[in-house]
Amino acid sequence: xxxxxxxxxxxxxxxxxxxxxxxxxxxxxxxxxxxxxxxxxxxxxxxxxxxxxxxxxxxxxxxxxxxxxxxxxxxxxxxxxxxxxxxxxxxxxxxxxxxxxxxxxxxxxxxxxxxxxxxxxxxxxxxxxxxxxxxxxxxxxxxxxxxxxxxxxxxxxxxxxxxxxxxxxxxxxxxxxxxxxxxxxxxxxxxxxxxxxxxxxxxxxxxxxxxxxxxxxxxxxxxxxxxxxxxxxxxxxxxxxxxxxxxxxxxxxxxxxxxxxxxxxxxxxxxxxxxxxxxxxxxxxxxxxxxxxxxxxxxxxxxxxxxxxxxxxxxxxxxxxxxxxxxxxxxxxxxxxxxxxxxxxxxxxxxxxxxxxxxxxxxxxxxxxxxxxxxxxxxxxxxxxxxxxxxxxxxxxxxxxxxxxxxxxxxxxxxxxxxxxxxxxxxxxxxxxxxxxxxxxxxxxxxxxxxxxxxxx
Amino acid sequence: xxxxxxxxxxxxxxxxxxxxxxxxxxxxxxxxxxxxxxxxxxxxxxxxxxxxxxxxxxxxxxxxxxxxxxxxxxxxxxxxxxxxxxxxxxxxxxxxxxxxxxxxxxxxxxxxxxxxxxxxxxxxxxxxxxxxxxxxxxxxxxxxxxxxxxxxxxxxxxxxxxxxxxxxxxxxxxxxxxxxxxxxxxxxxxxxxxxxxxxxxxxxxxxxxxxxxxxxxxxxxxxxxxxxxxxxxxxxxxxxxxxxxxxxxxxxxxxxxxxxxxxxxxxxxxxxxxxxxxxxxxxxxxxxxxxxxxxxxxxxxxxxxxxxxxxxxxxxxxxxxxxxxxxxxxxxxxxxxxxxxxxxxxxxxxxxxxxxxxxxxxxxxxxxxxxxxxxxxxxxxxxxxxxxxxxxxxxxxxxxxxxxxxxxxxxxxxxxxxxxxxxxxxxxxxxxxxxxxxxxxxxxxxxxxxxxxxxxx
Numbered sequence: 001x002x003x004x005x006x007x008x009x010x011x012x013x014x015x016x017x018x019x020x021x022x023x024x025x026x027x028x029x030x031x032x033x034x035x036x037x038x039x040x041x042x043x044x045x046x047x048x049x050x051x052x053x054x055x056x057x058x059x060x061x062x063x064x065x066x067x068x069x070x071x072x073x074x075x076x077x078x079x080x081x082x083x084x085x086x087x088x089x090x091x092x093x094x095x096x097x098x099x100x101x102x103x104x105x106x107x108x109x110x111x112x113x114x115x116x117x118x119x120x121x122x123x124x125x126x127x128x129x130x131x132x133x134x135x136x137x138x139x140x141x142x143x144x145x146x147x148x149x150x151x152x153x154x155x156x157x158x159x160x161x162x163x164x165x166x167x168x169x170x171x172x173x174x175x176x177x178x179x180x181x182x183x184x185x186x187x188x189x190x191x192x193x194x195x196x197x198x199x200x201x202x203x204x205x206x207x208x209x210x211x212x213x214x215x216x217x218x219x220x221x222x223x224x225x226x227x228x229x230x231x232x233x234x235x236x237x238x239x240x241x242x243x244x245x246x247x248x249x250x251x252x253x254x255x256x257x258x259x260x261x262x263x264x265x266x267x268x269x270x271x272x273x274x275x276x277x278x279x280x281x282x283x284x285x286x287x288x289x290x291x292x293x294x295x296x297x298x299x300x301x302x303x304x305x306x307x308x309x310x311x312x313x314x315x316x317x318x319x320x321x322x323x324x325x326x327x328x329x330x331x332x333x334x335x336x337x338x339x340x341x342x343x344x345x346x347x348x349x350x351x352x353x354x355x356x357x358x359x360x361x362x363x364x365x366x367x368x369x370x371x372x373x374x375x376x377x378x379x380x381x382x383x384x385x386x387x388x389x390x391x392x393x394x395x396x397x398x399x400x401x402x403x404x405x406x407x408x409x410x411x412x413x414x415x416x417x418x419x420x421x422x423x424x425x426x427x428x429x430x431x432x433x434x435x436x437x438x439x440x441x442x443x444x445x446x447x448x449x450x451x452x453x454x455x456x457x
Numbered sequence: 458x459x460x461x462x463x464x465x466x467x468x469x470x471x472x473x474x475x476x477x478x479x480x481x482x483x484x485x486x487x488x489x490x491x492x493x494x495x496x497x498x499x500x501x502x503x504x505x506x507x508x509x510x511x512x513x514x515x516x517x518x519x520x521x522x523x524x525x526x527x528x529x530x531x532x533x534x535x536x537x538x539x540x541x542x543x544x545x546x547x548x549x550x551x552x553x554x555x556x557x558x559x560x561x562x563x564x565x566x567x568x569x570x571x572x573x574x575x576x577x578x579x580x581x582x583x584x585x586x587x588x589x590x591x592x593x594x595x596x597x598x599x600x601x602x603x604x605x606x607x608x609x610x611x612x613x614x615x616x617x618x619x620x621x622x623x624x625x626x627x628x629x630x631x632x633x634x635x636x637x638x639x640x641x642x643x644x645x646x647x648x649x650x651x652x653x654x655x656x657x658x659x660x661x662x663x664x665x666x667x668x669x670x671x672x673x674x675x676x677x678x679x680x681x682x683x684x685x686x687x688x689x690x691x692x693x694x695x696x697x698x699x700x701x702x703x704x705x706x707x708x709x710x711x712x713x714x715x716x717x718x719x720x721x722x723x724x725x726x727x728x729x730x731x732x733x734x735x736x737x738x739x740x741x742x743x744x745x746x747x748x749x750x751x752x753x754x755x756x757x758x759x760x761x762x763x764x765x766x767x768x769x770x771x772x773x774x775x776x777x778x779x780x781x782x783x784x785x786x787x788x789x790x791x792x793x794x795x796x797x798x799x800x801x802x803x804x805x806x807x808x809x810x811x812x813x814x815x816x817x818x819x820x821x822x823x824x825x826x827x828x829x830x831x832x833x834x835x836x837x838x839x840x841x842x843x844x845x846x847x848x849x850x851x852x853x854x855x856x857x858x859x860x861x862x863x864x865x866x867x868x869x870x871x872x873x874x875x876x877x878x879x880x881x882x883x884x885x886x887x888x889x890x891x892x893x894x895x896x897x898x899x900x901x902x903x904x905x906x907x908x909x910x911x912x913x914x
Contacts, residue, residue, distance in 0.1 A: 187748055191648035291644055 010035045010131065014150055014165040016140045016178050018045075020115070021310025021327040022171030023122035027072050028335045029169075030129040037133050037163065038126070039152045044136040046120045057201065058232035058240045059118070060085065060110040060219065060321040062408040068328035071335075077121050082111035083233040089218045092378040095271050099218070100377075100386060104394045108409045110219070110321065112232040114240075118324075143168065143181035148305040167344065168306045174293050176312035182302050195292040195317055195370070197228075197244050198253055202283045204231055204239040204276045212237040213276045221377060222270040226251040228374045229270060241277070242318075243284070244292075244374075256284055292317050294363050300352040304345035309334060314359035319369040320407060322362055322414075329411070330355060358414040365407065365414065400424060467492045467588065471607055471622040473597045473635050475502075477572070478767025478784040479628030480579035484529050485792045486626075487586040494620065495583070496595040496609045503577045514658065515689035515697045516575070517542065517567040517676065517778040519865040525785035528792075534578050539568035540690040546675045549835040552728050556675070557834075557843060561851045565866045567676070567778065569689040571697075575781075600625065600638040605762040624801065625763045631750050633769035639759050652749040652774055652827070654685075654701050655710055659740045661688055661696040661733045669694040670733045678834060679727045683708040685831045686727060698734070699775075700741070701749075701831075713741055749774050751820050757809040761802035766791060771816035776826040777864060779819055779871075786868070787812060815871040822864065822871065857881060 013029045015022045018040035026036045042048075061069075061082060069075040086109050087101035102108055126132045135152070141160065142151040149164040170178025174192070183190065207213045212233070214220060220231040220239065226246075231239040246252040251269075256262050259281045266274040274280060295315035301307040310327035334351045341347035376382045389402040401410070401424075406417035470486045472479045475497035483493045499505075518526075518539060526532040543566050544558035559565055583589045592609070598617065599608040606621040627635025631649070640647065664670045671677060673694060679686040683703075688696040703709040708726075713719050716738045723731040731737060752772035758764040767784035791808050798804035833839045846859040858867070858881075863874035 187651040187750075189650045191650075193646045193648075194644040293644075 011166040012037070012164070013167045013169060014039065014148075014163055015169040015171055016150065017171035017173060017176075017310075017312075018042075018119070018123060018134060018136070019171060019173060019310070020119060020122070020324050021312075021330060022169070023119055023126055024068065024072075024328055024331045025169055025171055025309055025334070026126035026132050026134075027074070027122060027129075028331045029167075030126060030132045031072060032335065032338060034167070035131040036126070036129075037135060037165075039135045039138040039140060039150070039163075041139040041155060042136065044123075044134070045116050046123060048116070057115045057242075058112050058234065059115055059324045060232065061113055061118075062110050062321065062325050064322070064411050065325035065328040066111075067411050068332040071332055072125070074121060074125055077125070078113060078118060079111060081117050081121065081235065082113035083235055084217055085110045085112050085219050085233065086217050087219075088377070089215055089220045090378050091220065091222045091270065091272055093224055093269060093271070097272070098378070098383065100383070101390070103405055103409055104390050105409075108405065110408065112219070112234070114234065115324075140172065140177050143178055143306070145182050145302045145306050148302075167304070170306065170308040170312045171310050172312055174295050174311040174315035176308065178306065179297060179308050179312050182306045182308070183297070183299065186299070188297065188299060190297045191295070192315075193294045195294075196248075197246050197370075198289040198291055199242050199244045200253070200284055200287050200289060202229075202241040202243055202277060202287070203279060204241060205278065206237040210237070212239070214239065221373060222273055223374055223376075223378045224269045225375060227265070227269050228370075229273065230373070247289075253289060259285075294367065296360055296363060298352070298356065300356065301348035304343065304348060307334070307348045307351065314356070314363065316359070316363045316366040317370055318366070319373055320362065320366040322366065322407065326359055326362055326414075358416075361415040361418050365403075365418065468623040469494070469621070470624045470626060471496065471620055472626040472628055473607065474498075474627070474629035474633075474767075474769075475576070475580060475591060475593070476628060476630060476767070477576060477579070477781050478769075478787060479626070480576055480583055481525065481529075481785055481788045482626055482628055482766055482791070483583035483589050483591075484531070484579060484586075485788045486624075487583060487589045488529060489792065489795060491624070492588045493583070493586075493590070494622075495589070495591045496597060496607070496620075497591065497593050498596040498612060499593065501580070501591070501593040502573050503580060505573070514572045514699075515569050515691065516572055516781045517689065518570055518575075519567050519778065519782050521779070521868050522782035522785040523568075524868050525789040528789055529582070531578060531582055534582070535570060535575060536568060538574050538578065538692065539570035540692055541674055542567045542569050542676050542690065543674050544676075545834070546672055546677045547835050548677065548679045548727065548729055550681050550726060550728070554729070555835070555840065557840070558847070560862055560866055561847050562866075565862065567865065569676070569691070571691065572781075597629065597634050600635055600763070602639050602759045602763050605759075624761070627763065627765040627769045628767050629769055631752050631768040631772035633765065635763065636754060636765055636769050639763045639765070640754070640756070643756070645754065645756060647754045648752070649772075650751045652751075653705075654703050654827075655746040655748055656699050656701045657710070657741055657744045657746060659686075659698040659700055659734060659744070660736060661698060662735065663694040667694070669696070671696065678830060679730055680831055680833075680835045681726045682832060684722070684726050685827075686730065687830070704746075710746060716742075751824065753817055753820060755809070755813065757813065758805035761800065761805060764791070764805045764808065771813070771820065773816070773820045773823040774827055775823070776830055777819065777823040779823065779864065783816055783819055783871075815873075818872040818875050822860075822875065 011034050013034040013036045015026055015036060015038040018038045022038060026038050029036050061078065066075055069078055087099055090098045090100060102110060123134060127134055137155045138152040139155055140150050141153045147164055148168045149162055150168060151160055151162050153160050168178065170176050170182065172178050204213055216233045216237060222229040228244040229241055231241040233239050248254050251265065256265060262281050262284050263274065266280065293315055294317060295311065297313055300313045309330040311323065314326065316323055333354055337347040337351040337354065338344065341350055392400040393402055393405060403417060403421035406412045406420065407414065468491050470491040470493045472482055472493060472495040475495045479495060483495050486493050518535065523532055526535055544556055547555045547557060559567060580591060584591055594612045595609040596612055597607050598610045604621055605625045606619055607625060608617060608619050610617050625635065627633050627639065629635050661670055673690045677688040677696065685701040686698055688698040690696050705711050708722065713722060719738050719741050720731065723737065750772055751774060752768065754770055757770045766787040771783065773780055790811055794804040794808040794811065795801065798807055849857040850859055850862060860874060860878035863869045863877065864871065
């Protein structure tokens, strides 16, 4: 526990944002001996009514996130509140349903958990530390990146407060104000790209008999070129759906403005979903539309004073289910870097160097997986390929690991996982070419033998 | 002049920024009958002392810019203040000097002009219109994109003014405040990317005899992997140099901190330049470092209320010499779109649709040309290829136009120029393959004939 012992003067950290990244970072920094103040614009999620309509998002916890939670002893608390998902149930547009396991081993599963419940566990754990204080209902107004210090403003009465610190952590999401002010006037590279599909949160409630309407322990996927729907299970037997659709066009969110249009769309695209969702029409008409954005940015830190984590430095589309997991991994890697470098500036630089190449790859993978989930996951070619992948993985566990398995069930850094997957693909191509050549040689030899035999006759 | 006739109620345009794009836009919008107010943060360039040390940038005016100036009758005024450049004089690291003409025809030349002088011509021309007013020393503080209206603040006394308009034009450069506020909270895609090389403005003054120290009517280029220098001629016989170098590293701007280091760097990398630049050391030590940024963004407009032009929507690296030219082209294309669409919202949408695909290509071309100028322009392979390009262009003017010629000497949209260049490249590869095959056939036939003759003997 050497690296976690407090320094003589207790360093002060201010974290902006008590979302997934910010509240886990509070736990980690408190363990390192920091006095931590967390400022969050919204109200305390533990006090808010559970799941505001259309905003009760679930997430799939996988290996990276689990490792980061385990490291601070929170994994069991979280798993108790989650539903295991053994694989995907794919509902094809033709009405057929197939199951695709997430892996070949018992532990290769995901865990569905409500975002708000997960945050409540993290905030409780951090709050239990005497040196951690949460301040809900305070918005960051200004960052002085050099002192460093922040000015926070009360959402309730507009009161303004200056807070100095040794380290400011920007955990304030894809549209981070910390990032904007930290990078202001510097040579900062930045890109944000919105998907031209938005989303609506919907629900599959428990059936009239109190039982789940579909197989609970799985992620349900309705692929389709005009719309993609996924559903995560909840402990109470309901599922939370996310319907992704283009904003504009013939078949788009813009056209779902009446009960008739909504029912026609579902009947045509997700024929078996309509009867699972009794509140479908009201939910689509009343729930807000969410947006999806990819953020790549640099720098992630300013000297030894300010650092970004989570969506603030690497927001990704949700289609690989790695947004939360990579944010949790940030907390663990940042902790390791602070452990390995006595100089905090060096630690923050090492953190960016260790993470950014991998989260940039994750951004690409998440974009590609959108295409895969939308267009390919129900095609026979994909199903066969995935089954072959799992078979090879079972036969040659040391040598063959499907990309999905590496991303979801291991902590191999994303870019290394992708590189290894490319090597495996090359082997397959060589093997296929070799097989083809061997086959051709065999055909030739057989033909020659047959010909000779015929001549000999 | 139908399209230029004023409407009944004179529409009011507010332009933010009186740089190259903003001041030419004022001329164009005045011609369309708009009452135009231009707000510019800096002082009137016509009153400022000519060329503040290290900021007197020159630019190469080429076909697109000339066409846009010609359209409003300003071309001759500008050409009078410019120096024609027939081609590039390339100073190789080994001390050798070569000349590469810009084209094969008389008009295929560029015109070097000082940015401040060019702006003065444009501001004078706009200011001569009764309905155009320039307000120097006013900074835009806030944009209300829906009214639309701007709040401008006096740099002198902080006085604040609300100005409403029918159309707000953001011509406020790569870090546009208009863009930022126009896109705020919308699903705007945006990327800004800094080159990891910065630049210093330096000078080659006239010689002691009052004569230019190098051939005046050309762009001088000193290529090199550790630094790239270009020099534009001025009417007084001096040249303005721009030294591009990496910010960091063994041989970088960070290391040029003493007279010895500067002289050693020049002696090693630009052996013939040192003696041309008597103020080299003082200039490098005292001049500020400039930064280079590529900006891609969308949307370029908000309804029929706000539109971006120039660097505000497509800043590019300067290595293709097309930054100013593409900004001037914006003014012309925007004018055509306003002409063709009675509805201004449709006109602004058509403007973005007509321009963005091409300025995105220009961003790529400008990045590639950095590599070309830095690493390839002095290599024999490049010189031969460029000469072959010019020869083909002379022999087959209808069918063969080098990419550089299309970009610099025509107004073919950038993406079309690139596509045509790719087609030409494919033809060359086929021709080369065909030539090779014909050569091989010839060798084979000759050998066979020789063999038969030998056998016959």
